[in-house]
Amino acid sequence: MVTSEFDYVIVGAGSAGCTLANRLTEDANNRVLVLEAGGWDNDFWLKLPLGWGKVYGERRHDWHYDTEPETHAGNRKMEVARGKVIGGSSSTNAMAYVRGNRGDFDRWADNGARGWSYKDVLPYFKKQESWEGGETEYRGGSGPLTTRRSRYADPLVDAYFEAAGQAGHPFNEDYNGAEQYGLARMQATIRNGRRCSTSVAYLRPALPRGNLTVEVNAQSTRVVFENNRAVGVEYRQNGETKIARAAKEVLLCGGTINSPQLLMLSGIGAPEELAAFNIPVTVALPGVGKNMQDHVAALVIYGRNGGGPVQKNLRLDRLAWQLAQGALFGTGFTTDLPGGIIGFLKTQYANALPDAQLLFIAGPLGAAPYLPPFKAAFEDTFATRIVVLRPDSRGTISLASADPLAHPHIRHNLLSAGNDWNVLKAAVALFGDVANQPALKPFISRQIAPGANIKTDEQFETFIRNTVVTTHHPCGTCKMGADDDETAVVDSNLRVRGAENLRVVDASVFPDIIGANINAATIMIAERAADLIRGQA
Numbered sequence: 001m002v003t004s005e006f007d008y009v010i011v012g013a014g015s016a017g018c019t020l021a022n023r024l025t026e027d028a029n030n031r032v033l034v035l036e037a038g039g040w041d042n043d044f045w046l047k048l049p050l051g052w053g054k055v056y057g058e059r060r061h062d063w064h065y066d067t068e069p070e071t072h073a074g075n076r077k078m079e080v081a082r083g084k085v086i087g088g089s090s091s092t093n094a095m096a097y098v099r100g101n102r103g104d105f106d107r108w109a110d111n112g113a114r115g116w117s118y119k120d121v122l123p124y125f126k127k128q129e130s131w132e133g134g135e136t137e138y139r140g141g142s143g144p145l146t147t148r149r150s151r152y153a154d155p156l157v158d159a160y161f162e163a164a165g166q167a168g169h170p171f172n173e174d175y176n177g178a179e180q181y182g183l184a185r186m187q188a189t190i191r192n193g194r195r196c197s198t199s200v201a202y203l204r205p206a207l208p209r210g211n212l213t214v215e216v217n218a219q220s221t222r223v224v225f226e227n228n229r230a231v232g233v234e235y236r237q238n239g240e241t242k243i244a245r246a247a248k249e250v251l252l253c254g255g256t257i258n259s260p261q262l263l264m265l266s267g268i269g270a271p272e273e274l275a276a277f278n279i280p281v282t283v284a285l286p287g288v289g290k291n292m293q294d295h296v297a298a299l300v301i302y303g304r305n306g307g308g309p310v311q312k313n314l315r316l317d318r319l320a321w322q323l324a325q326g327a328l329f330g331t332g333f334t335t336d337l338p339g340g341i342i343g344f345l346k347t348q349y350a351n352a353l354p355d356a357q358l359l360f361i362a363g364p365l366g367a368a369p370y371l372p373p374f375k376a377a378f379e380d381t382f383a384t385r386i387v388v389l390r391p392d393s394r395g396t397i398s399l400a401s402a403d404p405l406a407h408p409h410i411r412h413n414l415l416s417a418g419n420d421w422n423v424l425k426a427a428v429a430l431f432g433d434v435a436n437q438p439a440l441k442p443f444i445s446r447q448i449a450p451g452a453n454i455k456t457d458e459q460f461e462t463f464i465r466n467t468v469v470t471t472h473h474p475c476g477t478c479k480m481g482a483d484d485d486e487t488a489v490v491d492s493n494l495r496v497r498g499a500e501n502l503r504v505v506d507a508s509v510f511p512d513i514i515g516a517n518i519n520a521a522t523i524m525i526a527e528r529a530a531d532l533i534r535g536q537a
């Protein structure tokens with residue numbers, strides 16, 4: 001069997017894995033290997049921001065996961081998009097740059113995640129980014145990840161802000177600054193009109209260092225142990241089984257679905273669940289794969305009077321010009337996502353922190369190019385995705401097979417907690433109030449979803465349960481917690497409890513979900529993990 005030796009073996013080149021690879025190779029003495037199940041991120045549609053619609057719609061560079069039937073959401077099997085490519089989900093995500101509320105991280109620390117309070121993590125958020133406004137008390141000015149406000153131009157954007165003001169919601173200049181509350185221009189990880197994934201920001205710049213090896217199409221199948229000490233990783237590449245040995249540490253960065261799966265395949269999990277697949281127990285940890293949370297979201301859609309920029313620019317001849325402009329100069333319609341508004345609001349169920357998020361979408365989801373007289377234009381619409389920021393519902397990742405290449409069972413259990421339903425319903429009503437304001441009225445031709453046929457509470461509930469989606473922020477399946485927390489999988493230093501030389505560094509270690517999109521916080525975790533590993537935190 002082919003065997004190689006490094007100091008650190010990182011499993012997964014996603015948001016966290018690329019970040020860690022960069023920081024650990026800053027020390028020329030560290031030999032670092034990254035194993036990535038997907039291929040290189042060379043696809044043009046991964047680079048152009050508008051290409052996201054195509055990548056997501058066609059599930060390119062994706063693991064093709066689906067949930068088991070969701071009992072509280074119409075018994076539907078829901079797609080669980082996950083990037084399978086260098087950059088991971090940061091190469092396939094919608095690029096929104098949102099850090100989270102300071103209260104989220106203070107709650108983490110209060111609940112046993114020592115060293116992860118807002119005061120502790122702010123330096124790592126600053127370290128990760130180069131903000132278009134330069135360095136401030138809250139923002140970073142010289143980090144690898146370029147962040148900027150949306151430049152999507154549309155009169156509907158201005159009307160939306162005006163309507164929100166008419167409904168009593170404040171405008172917020174910077175939701176990643178002193179205060180999250182209010183409506184704001186979306187911030188995005190875009191540089192010079194191109195997606196700024198962690199591949200672009202962190203991994204590729206580290207390649208010339210010479211102490212970083214990246215293996216693609218290399219899927220890790222198990223952590224290799226000597227007793228309870230992780231000494232390497234077994235992986236499959238081009239039909240061959242190989243071993244990469246780690247003289248210092250094995251670092252799992254496979255994400256919320258794959259990291260717990262890999263732990264279980266390696267004998268770390270609930271003993272009775274491992275026994276069902278004849279997997280010998282390395283460390284008994286009942287919390288592996290439990291505690292999964294994701295943001296549940298409803299979609300409210302309106303027909304748009306007159307055509308907006310999305311309809312205008314998707315006419316084939318105009319689109320061709322826009323694509324050329326985007327590709328050659330990095331400017332124009334294709335270099336942003338059409339939307340660019342984000343809101344953090346409070347329903348009547350909110351405590352101190354906003355509990356509902358609004359995400360504005362300026363055109364029809366899945367809108368396709370057209371060209372009269374051969375193909376007529378689509379009906380122009382706009383939508384708002386209404387998100388429950390801190391749902392109580394918990395899901396699971398569990399093994400479906402001992403075959404490491406088989407998909408695990410994914411159960412979100414969306415809307416299984418009663419309060420999630422209350423908040424979602426209240427948030428939809430809150431947005432309905434914004435849509436009813438004079439500033440938005442002229443843009444609305446008709447309400448499409450929920451449609452005119454939805455009249456009773458019961459119909460409304462059925463409609464919502466049959467249409468809710470996630471916003472692709474699963475987290476918490478290898479949760480970090482205090483030493484005496486039996487449900488914790490990793491300690492505050494991200495070390496797997498009961499094992500040596502093994503850490504998990506990705507979105508699976510969130511103790512609970514934050515009130516934000518989670519890419520920035522995942523990168524923050526990896527930034528801080530690098531310092532923990534180097535003994536500098």
Ligand SMILES: Cc1cc2nc3c(=O)[nH]c(=O)nc-3n(C[C@H](O)[C@H](O)[C@H](O)COP(=O)(O)OP(=O)(O)OC[C@H]3O[C@@H](n4cnc5c(N)ncnc54)[C@H](O)[C@@H]3O)c2cc1C
Nearest residue numbers: 012014015016037088089093094095096220255507517519
């Ligand atoms: C469609 C979509 C839209 C999103 N939009 C946003 C957004 O706008 N803003 C935001 O903040 N967040 C967004 N997110 C969420 C965010 O991108 C993810 O939460 C974040 O990237 C997760 O980072 P991670 O490091 O935990 O995992 P990932 O980035 O998913 O990385 C895991 C990597 O590990 C690899 N891997 C897994 N298992 C193995 C194995 N056994 N062997 C080798 N390699 C393996 C995977 O292929 C992948 O490359 C979105 C996500 C999706 C899917």
